[in-house]
Amino acid sequence: MPNRYVVIMAGGKGERFWPQSRLKRPKQLLPIVGDAPLLTQTVTRLEGLVPAENILIITNQEQQAAVEEVCPMLPKENIIGEPVGRDTAAAVGLAMVLVAQRDPQATFAMLPADHVIHDAEGFQGILGTAFAAAEKEPVLVTIGIKPEFAATGYGYIHRGDEWANVDGRSVYQVKAFKEKPDAETAARYVESGEYYWNAGMFIWSVAAIDAAFTEFVPELYAALEKIAVALKAGENLDAVLEAQYSSLEKISIDYAVMEKARNVVTMESAFDWDDVGAWPAVARHFPADEAGNVTRGAAMVEGGSGNIVISPDGHLTAIVGADDLIVVRTADATLVCPKSKAQDIKKLVKRISDDEQWKTLT
Amino acid sequence: MPNRYVVIMAGGKGERFWPQSRLKRPKQLLPIVGDAPLLTQTVTRLEGLVPAENILIITNQEQQAAVEEVCPMLPKENIIGEPVGRDTAAAVGLAMVLVAQRDPQATFAMLPADHVIHDAEGFQGILGTAFAAAEKEPVLVTIGIKPEFAATGYGYIHRGDEWANVDGRSVYQVKAFKEKPDAETAARYVESGEYYWNAGMFIWSVAAIDAAFTEFVPELYAALEKIAVALKAGENLDAVLEAQYSSLEKISIDYAVMEKARNVVTMESAFDWDDVGAWPAVARHFPADEAGNVTRGAAMVEGGSGNIVISPDGHLTAIVGADDLIVVRTADATLVCPKSKAQDIKKLVKRISDDEQWKTLT
Numbered sequence: 001m002p003n004r005y006v007v008i009m010a011g012g013k014g015e016r017f018w019p020q021s022r023l024k025r026p027k028q029l030l031p032i033v034g035d036a037p038l039l040t041q042t043v044t045r046l047e048g049l050v051p052a053e054n055i056l057i058i059t060n061q062e063q064q065a066a067v068e069e070v071c072p073m074l075p076k077e078n079i080i081g082e083p084v085g086r087d088t089a090a091a092v093g094l095a096m097v098l099v100a101q102r103d104p105q106a107t108f109a110m111l112p113a114d115h116v117i118h119d120a121e122g123f124q125g126i127l128g129t130a131f132a133a134a135e136k137e138p139v140l141v142t143i144g145i146k147p148e149f150a151a152t153g154y155g156y157i158h159r160g161d162e163w164a165n166v167d168g169r170s171v172y173q174v175k176a177f178k179e180k181p182d183a184e185t186a187a188r189y190v191e192s193g194e195y196y197w198n199a200g201m202f203i204w205s206v207a208a209i210d211a212a213f214t215e216f217v218p219e220l221y222a223a224l225e226k227i228a229v230a231l232k233a234g235e236n237l238d239a240v241l242e243a244q245y246s247s248l249e250k251i252s253i254d255y256a257v258m259e260k261a262r263n264v265v266t267m268e269s270a271f272d273w274d275d276v277g278a279w280p281a282v283a284r285h286f287p288a289d290e291a292g293n294v295t296r297g298a299a300m301v302e303g304g305s306g307n308i309v310i311s312p313d314g315h316l317t318a319i320v321g322a323d324d325l326i327v328v329r330t331a332d333a334t335l336v337c338p339k340s341k342a343q344d345i346k347k348l349v350k351r352i353s354d355d356e357q358w359k360t361l362t
Numbered sequence: 363m364p365n366r367y368v369v370i371m372a373g374g375k376g377e378r379f380w381p382q383s384r385l386k387r388p389k390q391l392l393p394i395v396g397d398a399p400l401l402t403q404t405v406t407r408l409e410g411l412v413p414a415e416n417i418l419i420i421t422n423q424e425q426q427a428a429v430e431e432v433c434p435m436l437p438k439e440n441i442i443g444e445p446v447g448r449d450t451a452a453a454v455g456l457a458m459v460l461v462a463q464r465d466p467q468a469t470f471a472m473l474p475a476d477h478v479i480h481d482a483e484g485f486q487g488i489l490g491t492a493f494a495a496a497e498k499e500p501v502l503v504t505i506g507i508k509p510e511f512a513a514t515g516y517g518y519i520h521r522g523d524e525w526a527n528v529d530g531r532s533v534y535q536v537k538a539f540k541e542k543p544d545a546e547t548a549a550r551y552v553e554s555g556e557y558y559w560n561a562g563m564f565i566w567s568v569a570a571i572d573a574a575f576t577e578f579v580p581e582l583y584a585a586l587e588k589i590a591v592a593l594k595a596g597e598n599l600d601a602v603l604e605a606q607y608s609s610l611e612k613i614s615i616d617y618a619v620m621e622k623a624r625n626v627v628t629m630e631s632a633f634d635w636d637d638v639g640a641w642p643a644v645a646r647h648f649p650a651d652e653a654g655n656v657t658r659g660a661a662m663v664e665g666g667s668g669n670i671v672i673s674p675d676g677h678l679t680a681i682v683g684a685d686d687l688i689v690v691r692t693a694d695a696t697l698v699c700p701k702s703k704a705q706d707i708k709k710l711v712k713r714i715s716d717d718e719q720w721k722t723l724t
Contacts, residue, residue, distance in 0.1 A: 019678075300720075302710040303703070316381075316720055317696045320710045321703025325684070329696060334679040334689075336698050341665070341683025348664040348682045358662075358678055 002205070003106040004050050004131050007095035009200075010039050010059040010067060010113035011085055015349040015362075016278045016342065019333035020310075023362055028114035029066050033276060033285040037070045039113045044073075045120045049127060056098060057113070058082060058091050083242050089256035090248040092202075093213060093224040094241075100206045101231055107134045109203040110253075115275050116285060122271035129167045130203040130267055136166065138208035142174065142258065144196025144266045145273045150186035153277065155179055155198040155254070158189075163265045174264040177254060196266060199273060202253070212257045220249045220256070279326040280339040283308050293319075299327075306339070333361050364567070365468040366412050366493050369457035371562075372401050372421040372429060372475035373447055377711040377724075378640045378704065381695035382672075385724055390476035391428050395638060395647040399432045401475045406435075407482045411489060418460060419475070420444060420453050445604050451618035452610040454564070455575060455586040456603075462568045463593055469496045471565040472615075477637045478647060484633035491529045492565040492629055498528065500570035504536065504620065506558025506628040507635050512548035515639065517541055517560040517616070520551075525627045536626040539616060558628060561635060564615070574619045582611045582618070640704040641688040645670050655681075661689075668701070695723050 014026030021027050028039040036044070039057070046055060056078045059067045064081035071079065080098070082091070092110055099108045109127060117123050130141045144157045160173035177198065181189060189195035204212075213221040223244065230240045249256075258264060274281060283294045291305035298316045299309035306324040311317035317329050324339045337345060353362040376389030383389050390401040398406070401419070408417060418440045421429045426443035433441065442460070444453070454472055461470045471489060479485050492503045506519045522535035539560065543551060551557035566574075575583040585606065592602045611618075620626060636643060645656045653667035660678045661671035668686040673679035679691050686701045699707060715724040 019680075300710070300713070302713055303706055311696070315694055315696065316714070316723055318381075318698070318710055318714075320697065320699040321706045322687070322698060322700050325698065327696075327698050332677055334673070334677065334691060334696060335682065336680070336684060336687065336689050337682040338684050344665055344683045348662070348680055351662070351664055352678070352680075361678055 002135055003054065003103045005054045005056065005099045005102070005106055005108035006046055006050050006111060007056045007058060007099065007108055008039070008042055008111050008113050009088065009091050010057050010063070011082065011091070012114055014114070015346045018345055018349045018352075019328060019330045019335050019361065024062055025066060026063065026114075027276070029063065029070055032282055033116045033274075038116065038276075039067065040070045042111065042113050042115070043071050045117060045123060047120075049124045053078070056080065056095065058094060059113075060085060080237065080241075082245060083238075084246045086245060086248045087250045088200075088253040089217060089220060089251045090245070092209065092253045092257075093220060093248070094227070094245075096206060096209050096213070097224055097228045097231065100210070101228070104206055107131050107203065107205045109201065112200050112275070115199065115273060117271055117273055119271040122269075126169075126267060126270055127203065129169045129171075133164065133166045133171050133265060133267070134203045134205050134208065136164070138205055138211065138263065139163070140208055140212060140258065140261055140264045141171070141203040142264060142266050143199055143201040143203075143269055145199045145269045147190045147195065147197050150183060150190045151197065152180055152183055152186050154275075156181065156186075156189050157196045157198050157266050159194050159196060159266055169267060171265050171267050174266050177259045196268065197273075198254075199269075199275070202258075208263070209257075212261050212263075216260045217249065217251070217256045220251070223248050278342040278345070279308060279328065279337070280342050308339070364497055365416065365465045367416045367418065367461045367464070367468055367470035368408055368412050368473060369418045369420060369461065369470055370401070370404055370473050370475050371450065371453050372419050372425070373444065373453070374476055376476070377708045380707055380711045380714075381690060381692045381697050381723065386424055387428060388425065388476075389638070391425065391432055394644055395478045395636075400478065400638075401429065402432045404473065404475050404477070405433050407479060407485060409482075411486045415440070418442065418457065420456060421475075422447060442599065442603075444607060445600075446608045448607060448610045449612045450562075450615040451579060451582060451613045452607070454571065454615045454619075455582060455610070456589070456607075458568060458571050458575070459586055459590045459593065462572070463590070466568055469493050469565065469567045471563065474562050474637070477561065477635060479633055479635055481633040484631075488531075488629060488632055489565070491531045491533075495526065495528045495533050495627060495629070496565050496567050496570065498526070500567055500573065500625065501525070502570055502574060502620065502623055502626045503533070503565040504626060504628050505561055505563040505565075505631055507561045507631045509552045509557065509559050512545060512552045513559065514542055514545055514548050516637075518543065518548075518551050519558045519560050519628050521556050521558060521628055531629060533627050533629050536628050539621045558630065559635075560616075561631075561637070564620075570625070571619075574623050574625075578622050579611065579613070579618045582613070585610050640707070641670060641690065641699070642701040642704050670701070 012026045014021035017027050029037045061081035156178040158175040160175040162170050163173045164171050286294045288294045293301040293307045296310045298313050299311045300318040302320045304319050304322045309327045311329045326337045328335045352358045374388045376383035379389050391399045423443035518540040520537040522537040525533050525535045648656045650656050655663040655669045658672045660675050661673045662680040665683045666681050671689045673691045688699045690697045714720045
């Protein structure tokens, strides 16, 4: 059996979780849900599936030290800091180069750092089958999340006929990737039963993704080749990235490869999944009182319902008579926002970052 | 001209201004409006009308040290701490005893500690005339506040015929004191032009209030006499109050005297007045931005209107997309409450005071 690797993409800004999230401490580095940072949970979730030395994290230089801190179980050299963000195709390309350097016969999974999945066993089962599919033939495997509602905030995967049965699970051909739909289209997708949410989880062999890059983004591939050659020559990784990374084409892996490739297959998730896109989503993962209030830490609600109040110990944060508010206090900032206006938090973060007095809070 | 005294009643609990107000630091000790505590402003407002040595403050023992601290311009012996609260008739009786001890011929005013009046000149003008009226004949003078709207939260004074013209101002007989009316009755009161808000400001001579106590609350009067005798014998004030104050009848000055006496007169206020009963009233005294938000300190509102945000420097408190909220942060507690629910803050304070973990915050 070829070596299996997992490469976690951990580059998000997470301004939607202000004031807990900051530029240097985005969502994946915070215990937004659970007791450990989401990234730590993502690594822990892989325990038993792949050994720690086969798990890599691609983050940015600013967050690299913090990532090392929350992932002490990984070898330090497995945590790579991009000198500059070049979108997901470049990150996948870098992952391909780094995995190929270790084992050109390997398969690897690309996973987001900041999604919440409680059912680790179910997750590992699907991922194991995905690896097996990618080892069977040079396909590009993507995990489809069975939609729970007609979401307009996710891209969709249109499933085709069964491609193969692997480990007793159906693996389907992919007819098309669909961008975020309007409400009507989303409803149609969900009703048809042929569509999955695209969670950005991909599994493939080095050979399969190498062939796809060669075919669909030859210039990017050539630039990645230069990086591979320099590394093979023994040059220092950080120095090579510093010199060459900023010249890579900035394009998403979806546009660059997934939407064009004909050998894409998908599998239906058999685990819970939540990308926890903003504060209102957090409430789903904590117990609520009878009135539907979720309180964490030194928090109290008197005569209100549906609120989320997060307040570190030692300072009481109390709501009186309000409904459906998000109230989050940290050591240096407090946010009050109706759940329905959570998408506007980034406007506040923009304003704070433009404010001489407060920009250190972003 | 007889000596004039002012006795300020400063015993409020101010739970409605939590988290700024606490048991030992109620509203009158806080700069809720303006730069100085409301009590300090009340004392300062008398400058030029009566000398500092003629201003007394009746507070409770718990707050006595704090009152001394915010009123350094007053002789310490003029700040008296009740060992236990016995309502306003007892406080007026104690004031009568203390003023009479200094000058039995004196007149004195009883004033609340925690009202906001910006027009000190207008206030002194009315108070001067009230003193003159009380010196002219043994009447009980009360200041009537010209109502700005049909308030249901105040008692009303029903004005009768003119009793006299003093210093060019009309002084009216009082037909009746009316308790807090329902909305319909309040509207009728205001429309008639014959009703004033009762602000709890009284001016009288020692002789006049002595006669009223003798007639209407003889038992309370007898108990006050005992205190007077002990003080005349040179006993220590605190010791005398400790021994005797708790036995005084607990009744308001309105029930005990004002509603029964036939020699009550009133004058119409010629100054701004606000008893600042709760957080929403605070906004009236500070400049608002274009959207009607009042922000004090490190506070910001992004896309909301009509909010009050108070946050001491060094910690940013921000509202996103919410309207008409009160958000108040102190060093150890933060409150979030819709303006329309401000009357429920005392429920929260009750709950906190019953909570082992948080009762120190009340």
